[in-house]
Amino acid sequence: MNGTPLIRAENLGRVITGEVPATLITGADLAVAPGTFLAITGPSGSGKSSLLYLLGLLDLPTTGEVYVEGRATSRLPEDARAAIRLEKLGFVFQFHFLLPEFTALENVLLPMRALGRLTGAAMEARGLALLGSLGLEAHARKRPDQLSGGQRQRVAIARALANDPAVLLADEPTGNLDTHSTEQVFAILRRLVDAEKRAVVIVTHDLALAARADRQVRVVDGRIVDEAGQA
Numbered sequence: 001m002n003g004t005p006l007i008r009a010e011n012l013g014r015v016i017t018g019e020v021p022a023t024l025i026t027g028a029d030l031a032v033a034p035g036t037f038l039a040i041t042g043p044s045g046s047g048k049s050s051l052l053y054l055l056g057l058l059d060l061p062t063t064g065e066v067y068v069e070g071r072a073t074s075r076l077p078e079d080a081r082a083a084i085r086l087e088k089l090g091f092v093f094q095f096h097f098l099l100p101e102f103t104a105l106e107n108v109l110l111p112m113r114a115l116g117r118l119t120g121a122a123m124e125a126r127g128l129a130l131l132g133s134l135g136l137e138a139h140a141r142k143r144p145d146q147l148s149g150g151q152r153q154r155v156a157i158a159r160a161l162a163n164d165p166a167v168l169l170a171d172e173p174t175g176n177l178d179t180h181s182t183e184q185v186f187a188i189l190r191r192l193v194d195a196e197k198r199a200v201v202i203v204t205h206d207l208a209l210a211a212r213a214d215r216q217v218r219v220v221d222g223r224i225v226d227e228a229g230q231a
């Protein structure tokens with residue numbers, strides 16, 4: 001692998017203590033390079049989402065470390081972790097989580113407002129360009145309830161890309177979509193990798209979809225048990 005990985009996990013583990021202790025992830029080593037499309041697969045409850053959340057700094061490991069562009073993150077204060085998430089990572093979930101009272105464009109502008117790098121007309125122009133690049137130019141002023149499921153998920157992808165992240169992390173992004181919308185979303189993710197050299201990491205139950213990624217890791221009982229595809 002050339003250069004510093006965008007995300008690298010080293011002996012990553014997450015244990016839940018308390019009344020019902022559980023090992024969500026243990027001993028995970030993984031590196032994600034620019035221009036990589038990685039699929040995380042495995043049985044229900046095996047720890048796929050837990051791994052993705054740790055890689056995305058949405059959860060804290062109990063052992064090991066997550067490096068983002070070479071920087072260790074687990075001991076950083078939460079505001080510094082939030083700043084890395086906002087600036088370098090984009091998130092898409094199975095449910096779109098768009099704000100219902102906001103238009104598609106306003107939803108896409110939210111992360112840009114939070115970061116504050118762009119303002120006013122420049123910010124709006126970027127939002128419209130992003131929506132346009134995902135085939136949503138005619139829908140920018142519509143609210144989520146005026147859009148189809150596939151369109152909502154594409155708005156969610158536009159929002160995830162708002163701050164130009166190096167990595168897009170997606171938890172079952174096509175889980176609620178029909179075949180046609182799944183293909184549209186997959187084509188968008190593929191383009192982010194091939195044309196824009198971002199890294200895309202998806203959790204999916206769809207093995208046919210996973211087979212079209214560049215790499216697959218399989219999680220069983222909280223462990224990465226094997227990997228297929230180019231390293």
Ligand SMILES: Nc1ncnc2c1ncn2[C@@H]1O[C@H](COP(=O)(O)OP(=O)(O)OP(=O)(O)O)[C@@H](O)[C@H]1O
Binds near residue numbers: 016022047
């Ligand atoms: N905060 C938590 N506290 C206790 N147990 C948890 C917690 N989060 C997840 N788990 C458990 O850890 C295991 C792994 O969960 P996770 O959601 O990562 O699996 P998954 O492979 O993504 O599952 P699915 O494919 O069904 O979404 C599951 O048994 C889950 O019930």
